[in-house]
Amino acid sequence: MATRPIGQIPGIRAALAAPFSPVRDLVQDLREGRALFAMARAHLGFLPVMALLAVLSSLFEGVGLTLVIPLVQSLGDNAHPATATGYLGLLQGFIDQFPPASRTATVLALIFAAVVAKSLFSYANMAVLGVVYGRISHSLRTAIFERILSIPLATVERRPAGKLLNTLNNETWRATDAVNLIFVTITSLATAVVFAGLLVLLSWKLALIAIGCMLLIPPVILLVSRRAKRLSKQALECNEVLAQQTWSTLNGLRTIHTFGREDYELTRFEKISDRVRGLFLKMALVSVTTGPITEIMVVGVLVLLILLVSAEFASLSTLVAFIALLYRLQPKLVSLMGVQSSLAGLHASIAAVSAVLQGPQPPIRAPVATPQKFDGPVSFRRVTFRYPEGDAPAIAELSLALPQAGLVAIVGPSGAGKSTLLDLLLGFQTPQSGEIRIGETPLTDGLAAAWRRHVGVVNQDPYIFDDTVRANILYGRPEASEREVIQAARAVAADDFVQALPRGYDTRVGERATQLSGGQRQRIALARALLRDPAVLVLDEATNSLDAPTERVFQNTLQAFAKQRAVVIVAHKFSTVAIADHVVVLHDGLLVEQGAPAALLQAGGPFARMFAGSPADLRETTVVVGAGRR
Structure with a gap:
């Protein structure tokens, strides 16, 4: 039978600690005193x-x-x-x-x-x-x-x-x-x-x-x-x-x-x-x-x-x-x-x-010169990332190049690593191995905030501030003109419904804009991202709440935008993925397939199985569009 050291027996440990209790209290009081004087x-x-x-x-x-x-x-x-x-x-x-x-x-x-x-x-x-x-x-x-x-x-x-x-x-x-x-x-x-x-x-x-x-x-x-x-x-x-x-x-x-x-x-x-x-x-x-x-x-x-x-x-x-x-x-x-x-x-x-x-401060790094402009495509080079509580990597040995112009769709089942990939792209997470580069510039923690100023992001459930429609759109670029605000709203088919509001663009929408529909909220968020005129536009399930006519208008806007800038879309809707120039398929953190939508459909791999239930006419249109782009 194993015996415990005498100091580990609860009653004796308490008895031994009792005489030192006032000392501990004094030390704690001194720490609090220093904290108070610091404040x-x-x-x-x-x-x-x-x-x-x-x-x-x-x-x-x-x-x-x-x-x-x-x-x-x-x-x-x-x-x-x-x-x-x-x-x-x-x-x-x-x-x-x-x-x-x-x-x-x-x-x-x-x-x-x-x-x-x-x-x-x-x-x-x-x-x-x-x-x-x-x-x-x-x-x-x-x-x-x-x-x-x-x-x-x-x-x-x-x-x-x-x-x-x-x-x-x-x-x-x-x-x-x-x-x-x-x-x-x-x-x-x-x-x-x-x-x-x-x-x-x-x-x-x-x-x-x-x-x-x-x-x-x-x-x-x-x-x-x-x-x-x-x-x-x-x-x-x-x-x-x-x-x-x-x-x-x-x-x-x-x-x-x-x-x-x-x-x-x-x-x-x-x-x-x-x-x-x-x-x-x-x-x-x-x-x-x-x-x-x-x-x-x-x-x-x-x-x-x-x-x-x-x-x-x-x-x-x-x-x-x-x-x-x-x-x-x-x-x-x-x-x-x-x-x-x-x-x-x-x-x-x-x-x-x-x-x-006085919590843990971000590590002090040597000053890094922040470039005025990030030139070149974004590339992932053997990137691996694991969450602290995770057993397996959320992203494993990912090597991927995103074009400077074009529309890239990221697809995969739930838990495949799509959101993690976006967090890495935005600098919200830092890979444990490998690196991410914008052109030849490594994306470090010191450059992440500056890089995000060149990116526009729209999430599935975008946050709308308790302010006017104009202020919410201008949040993407506060110095933008009235004409640019309206152009951004028209690009996502939002101008008509905004003009119909009681005070138009000056209508206060309330906390999370609950008085607006889900599609209207997404259109305001999309206008906010477009107004930013970003080098990379990131859409995370951002078109799910749009009706078919509005989605077609926005798809046209995206395709025009993608001729000069990079667009990254995470989507489950085949109608959204179909307009992509390039598709990246993830599964359990691994890149399992990539290519044009039409080519992936014809290959019969994971992408084709994922969208096997999509309407045949839409699949045929995708093949034609993909063939035309090649």
Whole structure:
């Protein structure tokens, strides 16, 4: 019987790890602290300003509160206590300069002026904090959005969409709250230092007793923060699940309604939403316990100080001012003590945002000169590509030359590698072996984005933005003229239906243009691709939703376009494949056959078997067209 090392026995492993738990927590807190300061780095210049405003606000508030001492003395005819020294002596000497008859009014006026000054500096501090909060939230959202756009498409497509959506929409706000705590902590700390200094000036004995009692609070807060951190991780996971389910539901509404599964989806949503509610409630209840704990302990200190008056630690007027200062210090202490538990509650949000911002960066490559124009045909040279989770290559040892002008159709059964071939052509995937060249220029990751600017793409389910028809077509080439937009629309038989819309080309089509038919959406996408005037036009099942008359118009456009440019079509419809100059047949990632449609039909190979059920008259037309082209 095999025995496990003692350190691998669960109970013993936990016991051995327990003493090091605080160390791990400290290391993790330091990492989070670095992440927070990294997020706030661009805004740290505001810290000195906010600290100065906080100090000035606290000084004026503290001075106003200590003026209670001469106020009480003047009201009680005790204006000349013999033992007043230090700060109290200076304060008493200043007040004694005023005539006794107007002393009370003077002290009240000074208190009022101190309150006004404190309020002005406090307002300025809060205004700066508001500006900083807005800038941080904006910069975080923008940085996350920029990072999402810069992540390779292949990586993004492997991630749950709900996770990125939740990070962008929700966790950035919570991470902003966490960063904001840095500035709140600095201002609260500045205030606490000023008030603590004034307390020492009033009575160092009472101050030592108060501060000593306050030192009992942090250990209690530490216990609370650990619980909040665990809940924070669970809440983040549930929030991501909720965002993913919401995203899936909104994208699948048609299917949900078609199958009558509204109640089922509502039940699923309610279940996960209720779990999110419960977790955030627990986290809120845990976090807010710091306030009552701190308040109770501060009140206990106040009671103790009042009892100490009988021991002649301070005069009654000094005690009144001391208690007033301590009472005003209490919210700042609550804020400072609550920072740790608040950060613990925001721990998962900080981690989620940091993971995106500080995630694996694209490898740094030597600068590559980007050609203004890519000349020459596209060629695949012994290209092999395998997906990370795949056992067999999606594309294996593919060698293929695409002409600079002409129409090439790529066909094959599902899973043959057609979409992968297009991803490789567009630079969305990088082959593990072999290379792709445009003329004599290798298609590298550094050139992929520049190459895509010379390519027009239309997918089977094209994305139409929530904008006008004109804006959607212009997305292919924003600087195009009105005449060019209309020409592109006419080339795909879209101009007539667009002109019939309520506002023509200025009609807003809504999210995914659901108010348009599938064929109309495809025609807008085709017009967008043609307007780009690309060197290579890629169509991935892009004519499936077109009716026969529209398809014939577009086929004529394609044939005219292909006389000067390359067109690559992935299609299952024989009517689309029939107009091709060259056909590439894939099967299990291998190129099994290629040639003109007519020649492949006559050869009786995989292509002929694939389209054996096509209408005879269409097959005969294909043979004639193919013969004519040769």
